[in-house]
Amino acid sequence: xxxxxxxxxxxxxxxxxxxxxxxxxxxxxxxxxxxxxxxxxxxxxxxxxxxxxxxxxxxxxxxxxxxxxxxxxxxxxxxxxxxxxxxxxxxxxxxxxxxxxxxxxxxxxxxxxxxxxxxxxxxxxxxxxxxxxxxxxxxxxxxxxxxxxxxxxxxxxxxxxxxxxxxxxxxxxxxxxxxxxxxxxxxxxxxxxxxxxxxxxxxxxxxxxxxxxxxxxxxxxxxxxxxxxxxxxxxxxxxxxxxxxxxxxxxxxxxxxxxxxxxxxxxxxxxxxxxxxxxxxxxxxxxxxxxxxxxxxxxxxxxxxxxxxxxxxxxxxxxxxxxxxxxxxxxxxxxxxxxxxxxxxxxxxxxxxxxxxxxxxxxxxxxxxxxxxxxxxxxxxxxxxxxxxxxxxxxxxxxxxxxxxxxxxxxxxxxxxxxxxxxxxxxxxxxxxxxxxxxxxxxxxxxxxxxxxxxxxxxxxxxxxxxxxxxxxxxxxxxxxxxxxxxxxxxxxxxxxxxxxxxxxx
Numbered sequence: 001x002x003x004x005x006x007x008x009x010x011x012x013x014x015x016x017x018x019x020x021x022x023x024x025x026x027x028x029x030x031x032x033x034x035x036x037x038x039x040x041x042x043x044x045x046x047x048x049x050x051x052x053x054x055x056x057x058x059x060x061x062x063x064x065x066x067x068x069x070x071x072x073x074x075x076x077x078x079x080x081x082x083x084x085x086x087x088x089x090x091x092x093x094x095x096x097x098x099x100x101x102x103x104x105x106x107x108x109x110x111x112x113x114x115x116x117x118x119x120x121x122x123x124x125x126x127x128x129x130x131x132x133x134x135x136x137x138x139x140x141x142x143x144x145x146x147x148x149x150x151x152x153x154x155x156x157x158x159x160x161x162x163x164x165x166x167x168x169x170x171x172x173x174x175x176x177x178x179x180x181x182x183x184x185x186x187x188x189x190x191x192x193x194x195x196x197x198x199x200x201x202x203x204x205x206x207x208x209x210x211x212x213x214x215x216x217x218x219x220x221x222x223x224x225x226x227x228x229x230x231x232x233x234x235x236x237x238x239x240x241x242x243x244x245x246x247x248x249x250x251x252x253x254x255x256x257x258x259x260x261x262x263x264x265x266x267x268x269x270x271x272x273x274x275x276x277x278x279x280x281x282x283x284x285x286x287x288x289x290x291x292x293x294x295x296x297x298x299x300x301x302x303x304x305x306x307x308x309x310x311x312x313x314x315x316x317x318x319x320x321x322x323x324x325x326x327x328x329x330x331x332x333x334x335x336x337x338x339x340x341x342x343x344x345x346x347x348x349x350x351x352x353x354x355x356x357x358x359x360x361x362x363x364x365x366x367x368x369x370x371x372x373x374x375x376x377x378x379x380x381x382x383x384x385x386x387x388x389x390x391x392x393x394x395x396x397x398x399x400x401x402x403x404x405x406x407x408x409x410x411x412x413x414x415x416x417x418x419x420x421x422x423x424x425x426x427x428x429x430x431x432x433x434x435x436x437x438x439x440x441x442x443x444x445x446x447x448x449x450x451x452x453x454x455x456x457x458x459x460x461x462x463x464x465x466x467x468x469x470x471x472x473x474x475x476x477x478x479x480x481x482x483x484x485x486x487x488x489x490x491x492x493x494x495x496x497x498x499x500x501x502x503x504x505x506x
Contacts, residue, residue: 004069013080032181090122111383115402209383226264278324304357375426380406414468
């Protein structure tokens with residue numbers, strides 16, 4: 001029996017191009033893990049990375065038909081307004097005579113498996129949650145010609161329509177049993193996974209729902225991680241990024257595990273980055289991290305407001321975030337910060353706390369970082385605690401395919417007004433940083449225009465905040481956005497006098 005594991009093509013959203021819809025980042029390894037698991041169990045498998053190859057859907061469709069697998073397993077990633085193209089692919093395959101079993105796995109199909117199976121007849125099944133064991137059992141059952149309707153963790157049309165028939169699968173307690181993921185390429189920075197899940201339950205994060213509310217954090221042993229890395233180093237890899245939601249892990253055992261891992265990878269002479277929570281860092285850990293090649297960090301601080309951190313269930317406070325930033329800098333690490341400037345439950349005082357926190361911790365001194373920190377909004381996805389909360393409060397409007405996105409009314413009109421204007425300004429700058437013809441193109445040497453643009457965004461935020469606090473909110477958003485665009489063009493053209501005009505009231 002032939003199995004094909006697909007990373008399908010992606011398309012960039014015009015509106016959401018700067019938003020991450022599928023956390024954690026290790027979703028980028030899901031296809032490789034699925035392929036490795038099936039291969040390790042003796043199934044003839046092909047791993048097709050259409051996303052990495054930058055194929056379009058037409059080419060991907062033909063490649064699938066040429067292989068004609070008995071089982072097609074797809075890491076289905078939500079890519080905003082373009083997601084329907086994925087399901088059009090399945091329909092086209094069926095219309096052209098493809099009879100293989102089509103299975104979906106990953107965050108997106110897990111969180112909307114009922115909606116998919118009740119509306120998309122081309123899809124046969126969905127591996128809900130952690131998928132490796134489920135896919136192996138599915139492949140074995142299909143190969144034997146048996147009924148696959150009773151496999152734990154496998155949703156299919158019959159057991160979705162029958163109440164109580166679907167049986168969830170608990171996460172694997174020992175992640176060391178999973179073989180290292182297949183990798184089509186080792187170019188650039190190599191993603192690696194040292195743990196699965198997260199020990200916290202932030203309201204905006206889909207990780208708890210993905211793991212069926214099970215043991216959310218499970219670490220691989222240092223020996224297994226180091227062995228995988230050594231194999232990759234011998235193949236030429238030198239730059240790594242740990243895509244775990246929480247690399248270090250909880251408590252004393254988490255710290256001991258990381259210290260041991262650092263001792264194992266230090267002789268490899270590599271560089272690596274990772275993500276963690278502020279409360280997991282201390283001097284001893286950072287000493288060992290830096291000595292072992294640690295160079296980059298994304299730290300989830302999320303807000304400078306104690307109130308908002310409580311509402312999103314972050315289980316940490318602004319003071320811990322500030323202490324962690326200072327700690328990292330003492331060890332020569334300039335952290336990047338995960339930050340939700342605009343949260344639907346925020347008030348104007350919360351925004352004031354946010355901007356004060358960013359200023360006090362010197363986080364608004366670089367254009368790329370400033371543009372991102374000032375504009376990120378809370379994304380509300382189906383399956384998260386926030387989605388459920390807002391739906392129960394009657395504030396949520398289902399949007400996107402299968403209602404996967406939740407559009408939520410803000411409790412404060414001033415915050416909502418600011419979000420529309422600040423996001424528009426920051427997106428204009430971010431798009432410019434991706435345009436080789438722009439004076440702020442990210443690959444160009446940093447000149448005065450970068451600093452002017454950075455100052456403009458900070459000034460704009462303060463100007464709008466002061467207007468909102470004074471109750472001077474203008475209703476004509478398109479006209480205001482046009483005015484901001486004109487100011488930005490003037491800034492990028494380095495026109496004299498823009499700094500004085502940029503702080504004028506719109």
